[in-house]
Amino acid sequence: MYRILVILSFILYNASFGLAATCELLTPLGSEGAEIGIIMIPGANYPGERYIPLAKSIQAAMPSAKLWFGVTEGWLVDTPNPIEIAGAINSCRSQAENQQLGGKLYLAGHSLGGVMLEQYLQDQNNMATVSGVILFGSYLTDFLFGDDNNYAVPALTVIGSIDGLALSYAYREWRETQEANVPEMYPVYIAENVNHAQVGSGDVPGFVKDRDIAAVMDDDSAHLIYSDIVSTFLIMQNQDMFDAGLVETAQAHHLELVQYTESFLGPFHEAYAMEAIMGDNNWMIRGQEIMAQLTESDGMKVDNLIVPFDELGETKPSVEMSGDCAGTVKTYSTPEYDWDAFDAGVLTSASVIKAKFKLEDVVRENLCVPVLERRQCKDINEAAYKLAMEMASEDALSRFESVGTKLFFLDDSVSPWGPGWEYSGGLHYKNVNKTHTSLYSTSLISEPDFIIASAAGMHYCDLLSPYRALEWIYIQSVVGK
Template sequence: MELTRWTVSLLLLSAAAFVTTGAVTSYVMAPTTGGTTEAALIIVPGASITGEAYKPLATTIQQASPLKLWVVLLEGFLLTTPNPLELGGAVTSAIAALKHQGMTSDNIFLAGHSLGGVFVGQYGSSNASKLKGILLYASYLTRDVKLASYPLPVLTISGDLDGQTRLTRIVDSFQQLEASLSQNPTNKYRTPVVTMPGVSHAQFASGQMPKAVTNKDLNPEATSTVAYKLIAKHTSAFLLSSLGDSVPQNLRSTALSDLNKAYTDTKTIMQPLITVKEMDQNSQNSDQWAIQAQYLESGLSRSQVKVTDEILPQMNFLSSKPKIHGAGNDLTIQTFAHLAFSSNPLDISTVPSAPRVLSFKMKSFEAVKDAMPAGTTLNTDVWNITCKDINQAAFNLALQSSSPVARQRYLDHGRPIIFKPDVMHSTGLGWSTSDIGLNEDDQGLHVTSQTLKTQLHELFDMFSGMHYCKGLSPFRAMEWIYVDSLRSHA
């Protein structure tokens, strides 16, 4: 799914010359069963993958479906890569080929793998009247398009060992689905988001994969045969559900039951990720890990002191100063946090979804101790706690919060996170302009935090008793555990 800007420009400029040439061909696979309801599935390949590579999957889908199902594999896109300029004509030609070979219904579904799925999503938005639904194989609707408002039924389906279309990106789509269910519970069937255990990005196709896939994809636990059967099962259920009353009631009931189970199974996979993700990205606009870090820093429990946090934009964060309010046994520590994400304007799935760096400002142990009533019991083990220590605690939380399957995968095959000593800064300017060190090699991910710690009594009191960190969010550690660590090489 990854394209550089120059590749996109080249595709668009070059494809213009091919739009009217009929370069894309349709390989039509006639129905293998005689169902009472007729439908067709047109499959758009991923980048640098031939249409023929999807024949084993297409055959399995036809075998699994009770429909009289035609399948069309599109072949011959410019540079063997689907693009929006050729896609419209290719779909029109595919439909014409279906009619020529004897299809009589207008039950047309369009599927796309990887980058093909991105363009299928765009095509469906403006050509809804031509289709009954779209299927996104190891793909998703990009951020500017929402599931709930999409004009067609849409299946988003991927594997939890997809190293190209990250599971952490599919979490976003699943959360969209979850948010829509309170308004329309039937979205569970209209816009299902399905994650299959043990399946990789490449297992939607067959044969030799391009380097863009092999360099990033993860090793599957499911065989290709098992993967095809899983994809076929969910595809069949989605087609039957989307066709509504035009299919026999018993078949539709079974399809809805299958989709309901797929939703439940997917939620089980997603929930640990969602829980940790929402520590940083939540409706309260507070970073829960920054709050936990302050408790670690202070050596106090939640029953002894209240900590609040506010996530601020960059400029506001630069001028913010954590504070201790109240007196005696009624103290509140106000902390501040800022999340910085890797630039990703095109919503490319290989870019990490978690914050690249979590910056947070705390009051130091000394400042908290000085503000507490005499005789308060503090955990003095944290007297010299470092940002490195807090990063290690973030990783520990991420590992403990991961599913048993993900945790075991990491322990068996994952490259570790290696926490390096903090880089110390003496000025706020030096700390503010620094960045966390995230350096990946074949040994693992080397993390170096940036820290600033001031004395309890500085010349200007507003700078006294501070401890600032540029660190790792638990969700970033979790993304490493679930995805990036599982590659043998950087």
């Protein structure tokens, strides 16, 4: 916070001397066609001029349009901020007007630039002047808008399939868009094989390099992918301004993008349900099966209830018999998420699932089978990790196997009392070396003859969600390498 205050003070001081962000205007390549303007807000520590190659690529992708592009630059400390943004945008507008350029205006932002333009558009007077928003490696932040993507204007979210900084938010944004009133106004596309840095060009800021996934193509090739997506979005949102052939081509490309995005996000969709949705796919069901070494074919059903953390302490797993040697195990879970005040910079999967199982000894005795050696939370976590590797795409798994940091699992740390598990701090990771990280879980076991009968025969775990394991494979283990 102190650093932010220092930066803002520096910006205010310099702004008082007339030093502020300005605009470099790229005039249209042609003189006829649909007139559209785009103004670009850069990411943190990215000089604005590094977006000129992308801007030119977008103009080249739309030769039938009269497309002008304003690249904002000269930001103090090369970082967009709420103090300079209005002046930078107005500079682009003024230059365009001086050259008699107008048409529909779209604001584009990369990374932090997307957040800044969204904040700028909180003012309804500003919102009234734009026709849409284009977000590169950024998204409609929940801390500004909540989890509702019903935005006032069309909004494109495009995130690279190897964007180490924004990929975790891609599935969430896609899910929220599916729930919007008019989802086609707010498309979320995954750009194949491009990363976060490649929206810009040239040298990559150190903090981005440390958090991004290594590029697999050159910047020019990446810009072609991004520009094709932008042109598709602009044509789809303004079909009355383009001829039928271009609209038909854009519709076909849109369907390809939708299909690729849904396919890419399929494993994330499946893994999300395992941690956050009650039902047959909830990971707790598989967890109890691993603990008890029984399945439904052995007469054991599992019914899990997801509860808030403040209610978890009062819940007690049980076995409800439905006949001789058959019954339903009632379990409880609470997915916990990383604190994310500014909706940026964390993984969106659960950092831990607080899981309450019925002790396997009790379950097996009720189902009339011999008691076996007890298992650990470690066994469920290893299964989650294995499942995530099976769910991952070939590309993601190949990258992970080549450069990713591998997890290995240590025996559980068994807490001697309830609060020691309840407030365990989650899963415990330790970097062992450049290639491996260890992980262990805190558990709590109450014996069948525990003095408090209502709390007897329990096995509580801190679990690795298959969703978090998937994000480890796709993102956390491979960034900065």
